[in-house]
Amino acid sequence: MGYWKLLFFAFHILTSFHGLCNGQPDFRAHVCGDNGTTSMYESNKNTLLSSVAPNIGRNGFYNSSVGQNSDRVNAIALCRGDVELDICRSCVNDSTHKLVQLCPNYHGAIGWYDKCMLRFSNYTIFHQLDIGPERSLFSLNNVSDSDVPQFNQALRLMLDRLREKAKSGDSLRKFASERTSGPAFQTIYALSQCTPDLSDIQCYDCLDGAAKAIPYCCNGRQGGRVLRPSCNLRFETERFYNETPATPQPPPGKDSSTTRTVIIIVVPIVISVILIIMFICIFQRKRKHRKPTAKIETMDEISSIETLRYDFGAIRIATDNFSDSNQLGQGGFGVVYKGTLPNGKEIAVKRLSRDSGQGEQEFKNEVLLVVKLQHKNLVRLLGFSLEGTEKLLVYEFMPNASLDHFLFVVIWHQNMQCMVNSQLSQMSLALVY
Numbered sequence: 001m002g003y004w005k006l007l008f009f010a011f012h013i014l015t016s017f018h019g020l021c022n023g024q025p026d027f028r029a030h031v032c033g034d035n036g037t038t039s040m041y042e043s044n045k046n047t048l049l050s051s052v053a054p055n056i057g058r059n060g061f062y063n064s065s066v067g068q069n070s071d072r073v074n075a076i077a078l079c080r081g082d083v084e085l086d087i088c089r090s091c092v093n094d095s096t097h098k099l100v101q102l103c104p105n106y107h108g109a110i111g112w113y114d115k116c117m118l119r120f121s122n123y124t125i126f127h128q129l130d131i132g133p134e135r136s137l138f139s140l141n142n143v144s145d146s147d148v149p150q151f152n153q154a155l156r157l158m159l160d161r162l163r164e165k166a167k168s169g170d171s172l173r174k175f176a177s178e179r180t181s182g183p184a185f186q187t188i189y190a191l192s193q194c195t196p197d198l199s200d201i202q203c204y205d206c207l208d209g210a211a212k213a214i215p216y217c218c219n220g221r222q223g224g225r226v227l228r229p230s231c232n233l234r235f236e237t238e239r240f241y242n243e244t245p246a247t248p249q250p251p252p253g254k255d256s257s258t259t260r261t262v263i264i265i266v267v268p269i270v271i272s273v274i275l276i277i278m279f280i281c282i283f284q285r286k287r288k289h290r291k292p293t294a295k296i297e298t299m300d301e302i303s304s305i306e307t308l309r310y311d312f313g314a315i316r317i318a319t320d321n322f323s324d325s326n327q328l329g330q331g332g333f334g335v336v337y338k339g340t341l342p343n344g345k346e347i348a349v350k351r352l353s354r355d356s357g358q359g360e361q362e363f364k365n366e367v368l369l370v371v372k373l374q375h376k377n378l379v380r381l382l383g384f385s386l387e388g389t390e391k392l393l394v395y396e397f398m399p400n401a402s403l404d405h406f407l408f409v410v411i412w413h414q415n416m417q418c419m420v421n422s423q424l425s426q427m428s429l430a431l432v433y
Contacts, residue, residue, distance in 0.1 A: 026114035027098055029135040029227060033108030033121065040071045042105065045120060049100065052077045052118070053093040059172040060088050060116075061196050063126050065388065072388075075120040076229075078195050081175025082242040083115045091116035112227045114240075119229055124313045124387065129202040130229040131209055136216075139223030139236070147183035148220050154182050155190070155235055159211045162192040162233070167203040171196050174203050177241050190235035198230060206231035305368045310394050312387035315339065319349055338397060346397035347382065354389045363391055 037045070044067035052075055056062040060079030067073050077095075079088035095111050095118035103109035108121035112135065119125065143151045158180045165176035177191040192210075194203035210226040210233050218224025218235075225234035234240070318339035319326050328336040334352040341347060367384045380396040 027094075028112045028114065028137060028225075030099065030102055030109065030111040031133040031135070032103035032106045035106045037105050037107055038071060041067070041073065041107070041122070044071055044073045046100075048073050048075050049096045049118075049120065053089045053096060056085075056089055056092055058085050059196065060085075061173070062092075063197065068388070070122070073120055073122060074125050075118070076125055076195060076197075077116065077118050078193070079116045080114075080241065081173055081191070081193055082177065088116060092118055110229055112232070117227075117229075117232070124311065125229070127197050127199075128230070128311070129198060129206055131206060132228070134210075134213070135227045136213060136218065137225050137227070138218040138221040141222040141237075143220050143222055144184065145220075147186075150183040151186070151188070152215075152219070154180050155188055155214070156211075158188065158190050159192065159207075159214070159233065159235070162190060163204060163207040163211065166192040166194055166207060166231075167200045169194075169196065169203075174198065177243070179239070182237070186237050187239075188235055188237060189239045189241065190233065191241055192231070192233045194231040203231065207233060305364050308367065308383035310383050310385040310392070312385045312390060312392070314341070315349055315385050315392055315394065318342075318347065322349075322351060346399070348379070348395040348397045350393040350395065352391040352393065354391075360386060367393070 048064060048066040051064065052062055055064070056077055056079070060081065060083060061077070063074070063076045065072060065074045077092045079091060083091070091113050095113060095116060099109045099111045099118060099120070102111070108119075108123070110117070110119040110133065158178055162176045162178055165178075166174050169175060174194040174196045175191070176193075177189070179187055179189045182188045192207050194206055198206065206228060210228055210231055213226045214224060214233075214235075217226065223234075223236040223238075226232065316322065318341050319337040320339075322335075322337055326337045326339065328338050328348060330336070334350055337349045337351065339347045339349050363384070363386070367381070370381050379398055382394045382396055384394060385392040
């Protein structure tokens with residue numbers, strides 16, 4: 001009797017262990033950052049990480065922050081581009097528990113599953129190209145020695161195509177998958193993906209570096225992957241991703257009555273739509289002569305404002321964390337600091353008061369307006385930076401003298417008060433140092 005009890009107990013232990021192993025079967029790698037966090041940082045981290053999985057959208061990407069200053073926590077979650085939403089959220093939820101367990105009291109960590117990646121840090125990680133820490137994995141199965149050159153050639157060309165496709169994605173998804181024929185009747189499957197907050201160039205550079213790591217980690221292997229915080233790629237000789245099913249074609253020779261019915265229905269609809277479009281075009285043409293065309297914001301203007309954006313972390317470093325020794329002065333709308341960019345260029349940074357009540361889009365519109373209204377007697381605006389409630393304006397540093405005299409002379413003698421609204425005046429006059 002005791003023998004059977006012992007056997008049952010052993011079986012229970014084995015099945016429990018098997019369940020634990022299968023709960024998170026595809027956790028591939030993780031890296032912990034610096035440890036030694038405060039209780040406030042840990043509280044912010046737990047609050048942030050618990051909100052990531054429920055809030056991740058159908059594009060499989062989510063980023064958010066909680067806290068202020070040194071207790072601020074930033075997080076990014078990215079699911080593989082072919083994964084359904086429920087599987088994506090489940091994977092991110094597993095990652096949350098896994099990282100908290102593996103990296104307790106750490107300022108940052110990153111973990112990779114087969115279907116998702118989760119990352120948190122006390123540094124700014126949004127819109128940043130991060131190529132490290134990097135991890136590579138490879139298959140235990142080898143390509144035949146005689147087939148390696150042909151296999152590598154087919155793989156390299158496919159990864160080049162995938163890099164172009166992925167970087168050409170939009171702000172919701174930068175993902176591409178493909179298959180190609182290899183040697184010895186093999187099929188090679190591969191995918192490439194970037195976090196969609198990257199620019200096209202950043203995505204291209206990240207995937208290009210990852211592809212160059214393949215010969216060092218995975219040469220002659222039937223599968224491999226390179227994992228980076230901002231991008232990842234993978235290849236296998238067996239399909240590992242979900243392919244979108246092709247639209248089924250109707251079988252040939254089916255009765256023509258269905259086709260005839262479709263034509264009878266579709267043709268009148270198409271003709272009606274064409275007539276409506278023609279009527280609208282004629283109406284708009286007549287209306288244009290009577291009514292001035294409204295000015296709308298173009299995509300070029302939207303793009304130009306983003307080119308003026310500075311990284312908040314870079315400005316923080318340039319001003320020595322907004323130290324008092326770098327303070328140039330203080331006005332009614334904030335403090336001005338002197339800073340030095342990595343290329344040696346000196347700048348003046350206006351740190352606007354947080355209680356201004358101004359929204360992000362309104363702030364960007366005003367920046368764009370100030371840039372367009374540059375004047376030889378006005379200090380030159382170089383750009384701006386946004387981070388949470390922080391709003392910074394970056395100006396060209398004028399070491400010799402204040403520009404107050406020139407500003408007031410221009411506005412008073414040229415009677416420009418009617419052309420400068422109160423908000424623009426706030427930004428131009430209050431920022432003179």
